[in-house]
Amino acid sequence: MTPARFAYLRPDTLGEALAVLAREGEGATPLAGGQSLMPMMAMRMARPALLLDLNRVAGLDGIAVVEGALHIGAMARHATVLAHPLVAAHAPLLPLALREVAHPAIRNRGTLGGSLCLADPAAELPACMLALDATLVLANRAGERGVAAVDFFQGLYATARRADELLVRVEIPLSPGWSPWFAETARRHGDYALAGLAMMCRREAGRITALRIAFLGVEAAPRRLPEVEAAILDSADAAALLPRLLSPLHAEEAPAAWRLHLAQVLLRRAMIGEGRHAAA
Numbered sequence: 001m002t003p004a005r006f007a008y009l010r011p012d013t014l015g016e017a018l019a020v021l022a023r024e025g026e027g028a029t030p031l032a033g034g035q036s037l038m039p040m041m042a043m044r045m046a047r048p049a050l051l052l053d054l055n056r057v058a059g060l061d062g063i064a065v066v067e068g069a070l071h072i073g074a075m076a077r078h079a080t081v082l083a084h085p086l087v088a089a090h091a092p093l094l095p096l097a098l099r100e101v102a103h104p105a106i107r108n109r110g111t112l113g114g115s116l117c118l119a120d121p122a123a124e125l126p127a128c129m130l131a132l133d134a135t136l137v138l139a140n141r142a143g144e145r146g147v148a149a150v151d152f153f154q155g156l157y158a159t160a161r162r163a164d165e166l167l168v169r170v171e172i173p174l175s176p177g178w179s180p181w182f183a184e185t186a187r188r189h190g191d192y193a194l195a196g197l198a199m200m201c202r203r204e205a206g207r208i209t210a211l212r213i214a215f216l217g218v219e220a221a222p223r224r225l226p227e228v229e230a231a232i233l234d235s236a237d238a239a240a241l242l243p244r245l246l247s248p249l250h251a252e253e254a255p256a257a258w259r260l261h262l263a264q265v266l267l268r269r270a271m272i273g274e275g276r277h278a279a280a
């Protein structure tokens, strides 16, 4: 299929892009890597009146440490983030997760900001943002505002982004002494996950003393589960709490009961340190 007719703008600066959004609001749809938006347009599931191409906007793809946080620009490509030494040093959860995202061709074009703004429930990066305690920075013509990852993802493909805003970067607090753990189950490597778990934890003398976990592919949006985190800190069987706490998505090919089971398996594996992980 071919997309419906649309107008197209490709600004060079953030100011120009934000001026377009201020004028057009929901009539304008940002285009990042196009790896989700273009297929949706081709299938006419998305019909933007105006496509606002961010690919020439300068300054949106930087990666740097700034005042105790790792800043990653919204237009940083998955492949760049995956290979970046600052990310490896300060947010090693991201390379663990990004290896599971699609295939090299898609990772060469797909962007961090595109994945977060799309908010696909099965995407790896939104759950990682919760585990990393990241802040998502949104800009409009009036300025910037930071939204904690726990507040950004609001449901199935729904976020806190307003129509006149662009996601410009994420800020990840540096967390020395914390280690990442990531695992997912997918039908084939590179497919969207049926269920996955992103976790950051701090261990002292072999014991977990603090942690943040978020599932992907299980519920409509990733969220923290304070009761589960507290149970882990108490060395209780946290996985036994999941049937009461989770509301898994249901689909014929991946029923809710199955996703719940996978979530329990992933959590138990995380607790015994199996799977892909970086050693504490």
Ligand SMILES: Cc1cc2nc3c(=O)[nH]c(=O)nc-3n(C[C@H](O)[C@H](O)[C@H](O)COP(=O)(O)OP(=O)(O)OC[C@H]3O[C@@H](n4cnc5c(N)ncnc54)[C@H](O)[C@@H]3O)c2cc1C
Binding pocket: 029, 030, 031, 032, 033, 034, 035, 036, 037, 038, 039, 054, 074, 075, 100, 101, 102, 103, 106, 109, 110, 111, 112, 113, 114, 115, 117, 118, 122, 123, 124, 125, 161, 165, 166, 167, 168, 190, 191, 192, 193
């Ligand atoms: C075959 C295939 C397999 C895939 N498998 C996976 C997978 O396993 N896991 C996974 O996580 N992803 C997967 N993806 C998605 C891909 O990894 C990209 O992350 C995703 O397409 C979004 O990034 P993008 O840069 O392409 O965004 P686009 O497609 O350009 O945009 C996505 C949405 O975000 C909005 N947007 C983009 N940037 C901004 C911004 N800065 N501010 C505000 N709004 C913005 C757009 O308007 C649009 O609504 C797959 C894609 C394909 C085609």
